[in-house]
Amino acid sequence: MTTTHPQALNVFARKLAWILMLRRAVRWMSVWFFVWGALVLAARIASAPFAEWLALGVLGCVPLAIFAAIWERRRLPGFSQIRASYDQLAECGGLMMSEEAAEMSAWHAQLPTAAVPGMRWQGGRALLVLAVSALFVAVTLLLPERFTQLAHRPLEIGQIVDQLQAEVKTLAQEKIVDDKKAEELQKQLSQLQKDSTGFDPNKTWEALDHIKQANSDLAKQAAEEALKKTESLTQAETLAKAMQQAADAGMDKATASVAAQDLASLLNAAKLEEGILNGKIPPELLANLDGLNKEQMEKLVKALELNKGSLSKTMADLAKLKLIDPAALEKMKGACKDGNYAALSDYLSHCQGGKCDSELLFSWLRKSCKGGPGGGGPEAEMTWDNDTSEKDQKFQEHTLPPASKLDDAQLVNVSKAAPELSANNLVVGHGALDNAVAGGGSAHSQTILPEHRQAVQKFFKREEK
Amino acid sequence: MSETILKPEELQPAAELARKTLEQLDAILLGRTELHRLVLIGIMARGHILFEGLPGLGKTALVRTIGQILKLDFKRIQFTPDLMPGDVLGTHILQETSAGKRELAFQPGPVFTNILLADEINRASPKTQSAMLETMQENCVTLLGTTRALPQPFFVLASQNPIELEGTYPLPEAQLDRFLFRLLFESVDADVLDQIISGRRRGELPAATWQMERGELEILFQTMGKIYLPRPVSRYIARLVSATHPGSPEATAPVNRYITYGASPRAAIAIAEAARGHALLNGRPSVGFEDVKAVAQPVLNHRLILNYQARFDRMTAAKLVAEMLGQLDETGLNLPKDVELAKA
Numbered sequence: 067m068t069t070t071h072p073q074a075l076n077v078f079a080r081k082l083a084w085i086l087m088l089r090r091a092v093r094w095m096s097v098w099f100f101v102w103g104a105l106v107l108a109a110r111i112a113s114a115p116f117a118e119w120l121a122l123g124v125l126g127c128v129p130l131a132i133f134a135a136i137w138e139r140r141r142l143p144g145f146s147q148i149r150a151s152y153d154q155l156a157e158c159g160g161l162m163m164s165e166e167a168a169e170m171s172a173w174h175a176q177l178p179t180a181a182v183p184g185m186r187w188q189g190g191r192a193l194l195v196l197a198v199s200a201l202f203v204a205v206t207l208l209l210p211e212r213f214t215q216l217a218h219r220p221l222e223i224g225q226i227v228d229q230l231q232a233e234v235k236t237l238a239q240e241k242i243v244d245d246k247k248a249e250e251l252q253k254q255l256s257q258l259q260k261d262s263t264g265f266d267p268n269k270t271w272e273a274l275d276h277i278k279q280a281n282s283d284l285a286k287q288a289a290e291e292a293l294k295k296t297e298s299l300t301q302a303e304t305l306a307k308a309m310q311q312a313a314d315a316g317m318d319k320a321t322a323s324v325a326a327q328d329l330a331s332l333l334n335a336a337k338l339e340e341g342i343l344n345g346k347i348p349p350e351l352l353a354n355l356d357g358l359n360k361e362q363m364e365k366l367v368k369a370l371e372l373n374k375g376s377l378s379k380t381m382a383d384l385a386k387l388k389l390i391d392p393a394a395l396e397k398m399k400g401a402c403k404d405g406n407y408a409a410l411s412d413y414l415s416h417c418q419g420g421k422c423d424s425e426l427l428f429s430w431l432r433k434s435c436k437g438g439p440g441g442g443g444p445e446a447e448m449t450w451d452n453d454t455s456e457k458d459q460k461f462q463e464h465t466l467p468p469a470s471k472l473d474d475a476q477l478v479n480v481s482k483a484a485p486e487l488s489a490n491n492l493v494v495g496h497g498a499l500d501n502a503v504a505g506g507g508s509a510h511s512q513t514i515l516p517e518h519r520q521a522v523q524k525f526f527k528r529e530e531k
Numbered sequence: 532m533s534e535t536i537l538k539p540e541e542l543q544p545a546a547e548l549a550r551k552t553l554e555q556l557d558a559i560l561l562g563r564t565e566l567h568r569l570v571l572i573g574i575m576a577r578g579h580i581l582f583e584g585l586p587g588l589g590k591t592a593l594v595r596t597i598g599q600i601l602k603l604d605f606k607r608i609q610f611t612p613d614l615m616p617g618d619v620l621g622t623h624i625l626q627e628t629s630a631g632k633r634e635l636a637f638q639p640g641p642v643f644t645n646i647l648l649a650d651e652i653n654r655a656s657p658k659t660q661s662a663m664l665e666t667m668q669e670n671c672v673t674l675l676g677t678t679r680a681l682p683q684p685f686f687v688l689a690s691q692n693p694i695e696l697e698g699t700y701p702l703p704e705a706q707l708d709r710f711l712f713r714l715l716f717e718s719v720d721a722d723v724l725d726q727i728i729s730g731r732r733r734g735e736l737p738a739a740t741w742q743m744e745r746g747e748l749e750i751l752f753q754t755m756g757k758i759y760l761p762r763p764v765s766r767y768i769a770r771l772v773s774a775t776h777p778g779s780p781e782a783t784a785p786v787n788r789y790i791t792y793g794a795s796p797r798a799a800i801a802i803a804e805a806a807r808g809h810a811l812l813n814g815r816p817s818v819g820f821e822d823v824k825a826v827a828q829p830v831l832n833h834r835l836i837l838n839y840q841a842r843f844d845r846m847t848a849a850k851l852v853a854e855m856l857g858q859l860d861e862t863g864l865n866l867p868k869d870v871e872l873a874k875a
Contacts, residue, residue, distance in 0.1 A: 085870060143864045150763035151862040153819065155874050160810065160819035163761035168536040173816065176539070184873035192869070 071152075071162060074180040079148045085187050086142065091134035092192050098130050099199030106206040121207055155183035221262040221270055227255050230274065233281045233387050240380045242288040251277065285389030292377045293394075298336030299377070303370040305329050308410035310363045315415040325414055326356040347373060537757050537816035545754030546814045548747050549575065552600055553812070555739050559596045560589060562723030569714055569829055570597065572808035575755050578711020578801060579667050579687040581652075581702075581833065588716040590690040592736055594648040597688070602742045603645035604682065610655035612698065616662035620672045637674065642666050645682055649689035653699045660706055663687065667709040684748070690716075704836065711801050712826075713833035758807040759817040765803065767861050768823055772799040774855050775835055783858050785851055789841035794834040801830045820861040828852050 069077075102123040109120055143151075146166060153162035161173050231252055238248030255277065262270040309317070309325050317325075333352065347369045351362055358366060385395045456462055514522050549571060556567040570593065573580045582590045591607070598605030608619060621640030627633050641647065642663075652660065666672055667687055671680045689710070692699055707713070719727075731737070743751075774781040775793030786793075805826035806818045813822070828849060835848040866872070 086867075089867065089870065143862075143866075146763060147862050147864050150761070150820075151864050151872065153763075154821075154861055155872055157821075157874070158819070159813065159815045159821065160759070160761050160764060160817035161815065163763055163819070164536055164759050164817040166761065167759065170536060172538050173536075176814075186871045186873065188869040188871065 069180045069182075071156065071158070071174065071177055071180040072165075074156070074182045075149060075152045075162065077182045078152050078185075079145065081182065081185055082148060083139065083142055085185060087135045087138040089187055089189060089192065090138040091131045092189065092196050094130050094134045095127055096192070096196045096199045098126055099196070099203045102126065103199065103203040103206040106203065107209075110206070110209070110211075123203070152183060156181065221267055223259060223262055223270065223274065226274055227259045229387075230277055230281065231255050233278075233285075233389060236383050236387055236389075237281060237284055237288075240288065240383065242284050282389055285384045285387075289381060289384060289390045289394055292381050295336050296374055296377050298332055299370050299374045302329055302332040302336065303367060303374070304407045304410065305332065306363060306367050306370060308407040308414055310360065310367065311407065311411035312414035313360065313363070315411065317415050317417075321414055321417045323356055326358070330355045535757070536759050537754065539816075541757075542754060542811070542814065542816050545751050545811060548743060548751050549812050551741055552743060555600050555741055556593075556596060559736050559739060560593055561726050562719035563589075563593075566593075566714055566716070568809075568812060569712060569826070572805050572812060572826065573712045574601070574684075574686060575751055575808040575811065576711060576801070576804035577684060577686070577752070578804065579689070579709060581707070581710040581713045582688065582690040582716055583693065583713060584690070584716025586692065588718065590716055591648060591650060594646065594688040594690075596736060596739070598646045600739050600742055601646075601748060602744065603684070603748075605646045605648065606641040606644040607648040607650060608641050609650045610652050610659070612654060612656055614655045614659050616659050619659060619662050620666070620674060623675060635675075637677070637679070639679075640672075642672060643679075643681060645684055645686065647685070647687050649687055651692055651699075652689040653691040653702055655700070657700055657703060660700070660702060664706055664709065667706070684752075707833050708795055708797055710833065711805065712829040714829055755804075755807055755811055757816070758810050760803055760807065761817055763862060764806070764818050764820060764823060766863060767820060767859075768799050768802045768806070770863065771823070771827060771855065771859060772796070772802070772831075774859055775831065775851075781859060783855060785846070785854055789837050789844070789846045789851060790835055791838045792836040794831055798830055798834045802827055805830055823861075824856055827856055 102120070106120045106123070146163075149166065150163050152158075153160060156162065156178060158177055161170055161177055164170050164173075234243070234248050234251045234255070237243045238245055243251070254273075258270055258273055305325065306329060309322065309329065312325070313322065330352075333347075333355075348365070351358065351366045351369065354362075355366075381390065381395050384390045385392045552571055553564075553567055556571070557564055560567065570580060574597065582593070584590060594607075595605065597603075608614070617640065619640050619642050621638055621643065623635040624638050625633055626636040649663070652663075666681060666685070670683065670685050671678050673679075687710075691702070770781055772794050773779050774783065775786060775790060775798075776782060777787045777790050777793065779793070802823060803818075806822040809822040809825050810816070810818045815822075831852045832848045835851060837846065837848060837851075841847075841851075
């Protein structure tokens with residue numbers, strides 16, 4: 067069946083309309099896909115509750131295609147123009163255009179064979195954009211949640227919080243912080259862990275650093291306190307043991323009383339009722355130090371030993387949590403050793419009528435604890451036999467040779483002028499008359515005498531001003 | 532469908548007359564087929580034609596042959612610098628009547644003819660050239676208050692030497708605009724020259740074997756008047772002429788750059804008429820876009836007034852018209868650039 071020109075014209079018009087509508091739809095859908103993808107991404111990042119429903123955006127393509135078709139249909143060239151275009155492409159020489167105005171069937175035999183003109187849409191670029199936009203939508207829809215929730219994901223601070231909570235717990239157990247404060251800190255740490263987000267991690271890290279620093283400061287204070295108390299307890303323990311042994315050796319009552327007072331003073335200095343050893347020594351013993359019998363004294367010694375051990379354990383715990391420097395712990399362990407209570411006992415037993423020298427007693431006791439915080443440097447013997455090494459010193463001492471003797475000096479002349487030294491030898495100067503010419507009065511070369519120089523300089527300085 | 536389109540049998544006689552005329556022209560004057568088609572189109576469109584070319588190329592011979600084939604009265608004026616308007620249009624001469632009374636009697640000039648060959652028209656002074664304006668547009672002559680109609684049909688077939696030659700005066704734009712076509716005469720190739728030399732003693736033209744009768748010429752003119760100009764084609768002509776004006780919406784960049792004044796409405800009419808003639812010659816009752824394209828160049832190439840920039844850049848009106856014809860979308864579909872149409 068041969069195609070007639072009117073049929074070919076209709077096919078041409080339809081084909082052109084389809085291509086134009088398709089082209090418009092592709093363009094609009096590309097835009098829609100980008101918008102849709104952006105919306106999906108925004109909704110997923112914002113964790114919007116309706117994010118799942120955004121997948122239904124694909125349904126938007128249907129009305130979009132319809133609108134594109136309507137839009138393009140309205141903008142389509144008129145049929146007259148399409149007919150003119152067909153006339154030209156089919157080389158009809160105006161005969162098809164004339165059909166609009168008159169019956170041209172008589173001329174159809176002279177028209178070339180009817181065929182639909184070719185039509186091509188170079189839509190490669192538009193289709194590429196469509197594919198990219200569709201891919202963008204697919205990626206935004208299928209993107210794993212961990213990529214979209216980056217900002218809201220909690221920080222990985224569980225280990226740090228656990229460590230800080232353990233520190234707070236230890237500090238509370240050792241009475242370094244009170245229970246209420248410890249509970250508050252624990253709550254703060256839990257809240258921090260809960261509220262921390264990747265959106266603003268600085269605040270979280272700052273808070274954690276602050277708590278860690280506070281814990282560390284408290285632990286250091288406690289370590290200093292523990293060291294002081296250990297010193298006092300060691301001294302008290304040494305004295306108590308000496309008193310115990312001296313009592314067996316026949317120490318008189320007056321000396322015992324003075325020693326008991328010294329013991330009380332040591333225990334008071336230790337401030338055992340405050341801080342980390344609160345109430346660890348039986349109060350009846352502390353109240354009656356002057357009249358302690360042998361058993362009570364043993365009990366006191368044991369209590370003191372127990373407290374020392376407790377302090378040591380506390381320090382070990384803090385060091386274990388790295389709240390204090392392990393070196394400090396070692397220092398404390400090595401600093402306070404049991405003193406030579408036998409010699410002290412001997413001294414006490416020979417000290418009759420309470421005439422013991424308390425200063426001597428304390429000095430003796432201090433020798434048992436050397437160094438440590440606030441305790442000064444270790445005691446050392448003074449030696450005078452070895453010179454100080456000058457190996458690393460910048461300047462070394464040298465003895466200069468004696469000055470040349472003035473006796474060898476020789477008087478050459480005496481002049482009012484400034485002494486001048488020629489290259490060869492000394493020339494005798496004649497002062498102001500050096501360059502004077504008899505009767506000439508040459509002024510330009512006149513020498514200025516030393517006593518006038520200051521006045522002349524002042525004059526020229528004034529001139530310069 | 533209110534228009535009347537010629538039926539094939541109605542168009543056929545006129546197309547046959549045109550074909551015969553062309554046949555005669557091609558037989559008498561060798562090697563200028565395309566030029567002969569345009570000349571015939573110009574005559575069918577009742578337009579004046581300006582031939583431009585160097586002397587000796589056969590301009591006068593062509594005009595003389597046309598007059599012979601069409602059996603029309605033919606006169607020739609050799610335009611010279613001292614030619615006066617009266618020499619062209621005619622003059623009043625004092626004569627004594629039989630009654631002994633003296634009166635001024637009109638002695639018609641050579642313009643009173645059907646085909647006037649104005650040879651080397653650009654050698655006459657502007658004053659004489661302007662004497663032709665009324666005759667060309669109104670087909671009449673007015674002297675001493677009396678208007679006398681010229682015989683019909685009336686054609687001016689003028690020839691001019693290229694204006695670069697010495698002793699020539701450029702034609703005024705008003706007169707140029709009255710010529711339907713400006714056709715360039717170029718040298719024929721060696722084969723044609725060989726034919727002329729070997730076949731024609733002293734270059735004498737052979738006599739026409741067929742001549743068109745006056746009634747046949749009328750049939751030709753009547754048929755021309757019935758050639759249908761479809762609306763899209765007339766729209767194209769209008770857009771094409773409009774595009775020659777710098778600053779118009781469809782003017783191309785070269786048009787804006789090189790043209791001072793575009794073509795007049797007379798050019799649009801001329802294109803339409805000439806396109807009708809072209810369609811008739813091709814045996815079609817309606818004008819197509821290709822008819823317009825075929826005649827646009829000779830119609831427009833003398834109607835565009837170029838600026839000095841064009842002279843500096845050696846830009847010609849012919850190049851500009853060709854550029855416009857290539858750029859302008861004939862149908863006005865205005866399809867997107869990525870949609871292409873191709874011939875079936």
